[in-house]
Amino acid sequence: MTTTPPDPLLPRDHATVPVVLSARGLTKTYDATHALADLSLDLRAGESVAVMGPSGGGKTTLLHCLAGIITPDAGQVVLHTGRGTTDIARLSDGERSALRRSTFGFVFQQGLLIPELTALENVAVALMLLGVDRAGAEHSAAQWLAALGLGGMEDRRTGQLSGGQAQRVAIARAQVTGAAVIFADEPTGALDSGTSAEVMDLLLRSTTGTGKTLVVVTHDDDVARRCARTVRLRDGRIVSDSLHAGAAA
Amino acid sequence: MSAAPVIPAPSAVATPSRVSLRVPLRLAWMLARPTATGLSAVALPITAFALVTALLLTVVAGGLSFLRWQDETGQLYLALAAIATALLVVPLITLGGSAARLSARRRDERLATLRLLGAPASTVAVMTVAESMMLAAVGALVGILGHLLLMPLVQLIPFRGEPLGGSVWMGPATVALVATGVVVLAAVSAALGLRKIVISPLGVRTRQEAPKLHWLRAVVAVAVVSGVAMVMGTLGSAGDFAVVVVVLGVGFAGALGVLNLAGPWLIGVVARRQVRSAGTPERLLAARQVLDSPKDAWRQVSGVAMTSFVAVFGGTGAALMSAAGPLEGSERFLGDDVRTGVLITIVASFLMVACSVGVTQSSLLLDRRDLYVSLDRLGMPVGTVNAARSRAVMVPLLVVSVGSALAAVVVVLPLAGLALIFAPLSVAVILGCLAGGVGLVVLGLRATRPVLAHILRTPASAL
Ligand SMILES: Nc1ncnc2c1ncn2[C@@H]1O[C@H](COP(=O)(O)OP(=O)(O)OP(=O)(O)O)[C@@H](O)[C@H]1O
Ligand SMILES: [Mg+2]
Numbered sequence: 001m002t003t004t005p006p007d008p009l010l011p012r013d014h015a016t017v018p019v020v021l022s023a024r025g026l027t028k029t030y031d032a033t034h035a036l037a038d039l040s041l042d043l044r045a046g047e048s049v050a051v052m053g054p055s056g057g058g059k060t061t062l063l064h065c066l067a068g069i070i071t072p073d074a075g076q077v078v079l080h081t082g083r084g085t086t087d088i089a090r091l092s093d094g095e096r097s098a099l100r101r102s103t104f105g106f107v108f109q110q111g112l113l114i115p116e117l118t119a120l121e122n123v124a125v126a127l128m129l130l131g132v133d134r135a136g137a138e139h140s141a142a143q144w145l146a147a148l149g150l151g152g153m154e155d156r157r158t159g160q161l162s163g164g165q166a167q168r169v170a171i172a173r174a175q176v177t178g179a180a181v182i183f184a185d186e187p188t189g190a191l192d193s194g195t196s197a198e199v200m201d202l203l204l205r206s207t208t209g210t211g212k213t214l215v216v217v218t219h220d221d222d223v224a225r226r227c228a229r230t231v232r233l234r235d236g237r238i239v240s241d242s243l244h245a246g247a248a249a
Numbered sequence: 250m251s252a253a254p255v256i257p258a259p260s261a262v263a264t265p266s267r268v269s270l271r272v273p274l275r276l277a278w279m280l281a282r283p284t285a286t287g288l289s290a291v292a293l294p295i296t297a298f299a300l301v302t303a304l305l306l307t308v309v310a311g312g313l314s315f316l317r318w319q320d321e322t323g324q325l326y327l328a329l330a331a332i333a334t335a336l337l338v339v340p341l342i343t344l345g346g347s348a349a350r351l352s353a354r355r356r357d358e359r360l361a362t363l364r365l366l367g368a369p370a371s372t373v374a375v376m377t378v379a380e381s382m383m384l385a386a387v388g389a390l391v392g393i394l395g396h397l398l399l400m401p402l403v404q405l406i407p408f409r410g411e412p413l414g415g416s417v418w419m420g421p422a423t424v425a426l427v428a429t430g431v432v433v434l435a436a437v438s439a440a441l442g443l444r445k446i447v448i449s450p451l452g453v454r455t456r457q458e459a460p461k462l463h464w465l466r467a468v469v470a471v472a473v474v475s476g477v478a479m480v481m482g483t484l485g486s487a488g489d490f491a492v493v494v495v496v497l498g499v500g501f502a503g504a505l506g507v508l509n510l511a512g513p514w515l516i517g518v519v520a521r522r523q524v525r526s527a528g529t530p531e532r533l534l535a536a537r538q539v540l541d542s543p544k545d546a547w548r549q550v551s552g553v554a555m556t557s558f559v560a561v562f563g564g565t566g567a568a569l570m571s572a573a574g575p576l577e578g579s580e581r582f583l584g585d586d587v588r589t590g591v592l593i594t595i596v597a598s599f600l601m602v603a604c605s606v607g608v609t610q611s612s613l614l615l616d617r618r619d620l621y622v623s624l625d626r627l628g629m630p631v632g633t634v635n636a637a638r639s640r641a642v643m644v645p646l647l648v649v650s651v652g653s654a655l656a657a658v659v660v661v662l663p664l665a666g667l668a669l670i671f672a673p674l675s676v677a678v679i680l681g682c683l684a685g686g687v688g689l690v691v692l693g694l695r696a697t698r699p700v701l702a703h704i705l706r707t708p709a710s711a712l
Pocket of ligand 1: 030031033034035053054055056057058059060061062
């Protein structure tokens, strides 16, 4: 739960890696808009997937369906864990909420940290929501902050952090629970290119580097190039899905 | 648009003031439509203004009915009614300010768009004030209805030994005057509240560190309270009723000022302790939120401090007067009547505090909608969020009401002791009212749950 991220794993043979999250026939319609149109996708353990495509292509909608934030009109999202398989689309609101705090992690475009809390508390709260006591939660949180290069900034509040630092706190918060899949919707969208590269590097090393799965929605080719796989969406469908060799993971 | 005419349109030249007002008014109307932000965000301020108007009308009506007494005691009654009305004006202004802030928040996103489209800051200001006035006007109309419905009950309230009866009816002109007063107050407090909004359009606090309030506040408070208590002590045996009233008045004012000084400090101290000991997310969130701005937390519940204070002060006075045995002549009913007045003031100001809590909490929710949506996505249960919001109000509320009631008791200790012995019933009634008031605030908080539910159902697409 609290291990510091080791060096990136070497690329493995893709098809033999177990599937963590499997979407089948996802459809989501808003009024006349087909945000998702019969979309299927498998996410494997330890892989990093960049989701790209034009604005309005359905990237955020896909992410939200995969993460159980919204439910699709049709189709299923099956989560495979050590404890068995679950169709997320069939769970109740409360069950999906519980799943999100235990099994998934999220990084938003702006850190969206709780402004009154310190950096340490922001990370620790994620664990406290799972019932970990305050001292234990803060201990793990401190380790994650240190691993992400934020040692000594535990007591700072959001207003005292730069955009990149806040984003690193958000990364720590997403992972401190040992989440199996991390979802990030344009996590570097508000950062300059240098900071963006640093944040992506940390995000990749701390997720895929430890066998976690990372899904990143991005408009940035540099960000996508760092991922092992790129899925392109248009009008709610996958128009291309490619693995690239020589990526970071 | 792009083809700029050499000569401006005549109407724009001839009536610039009409143009500059009409556009924002129409925009305000467009943006005020409830569809965009959920009904509760509109219903809350309207309910609040309706309640305020009904209460104010009723209190003023009661006060004016005292005019029919021409004797000296009648003057005393008028003075007491004026004090009660003045006490209600403070929570009224707080409420007006929070309603203005709420109406500005509701439209933040659209306002930002408008500004991008080139609407000047003054347009935004006029719109906010106009919308508050509209909500206040609708609320005032509902309030007048409520006042009329209340009348049969109000007529039954006895003063000076007989029910108020028909004397409590006011002419339509007076009613209109009071209602207009409410609308004007709404406009003024909206304009004042706007300064804050314009400074921080996003409303999200970016302050670097939680402010620390100086402990000297507490020292001054304790000094003043014990000073007043000592004066009261020497006075306890004084027989002259007039002297007692004067000293009570001075002590009341002084102690109230002290409460304002010490209240935020005390709330901050309690919150700091709670931050350290918090073991659950909701406790941590609530304590941090209070600690972030003890002054805001105080402002939200300070109406209760005043009421608790009035309750103990007035209640003691009333109990004493009743217990002192029958006063002679026209002052015969003074004790009972003061208690009646105190009860009415307590109920009225608690109603306003409850409204004000509801309205303030709604604007806080809308202020931080992105944050709450993101917490929901992280899997924070709605129950945790609500528990944290609730604690952030209730803990300061309890600190404040217990603290100020205690301060009042210290100040009137010699007298209060007597009151407890001679008139336990009035003391019990007043305590019961305070408990009921706390219950009202809980209701005000509950009324904001639909706002959170609405925010989570329709998250901003930007996220
Ligand atoms: N809550 C909603 N209500 C109505 N329509 C929606 C909603 N959410 C998404 N849509 C529509 O669904 C389509 C896909 O939206 P989505 O947010 O998934 O796009 P995106 O690929 O993330 O775009 P961007 O790159 O701009 O973030 C769009 O046409 C959008 O307007
Ligand atoms: Mg998107």
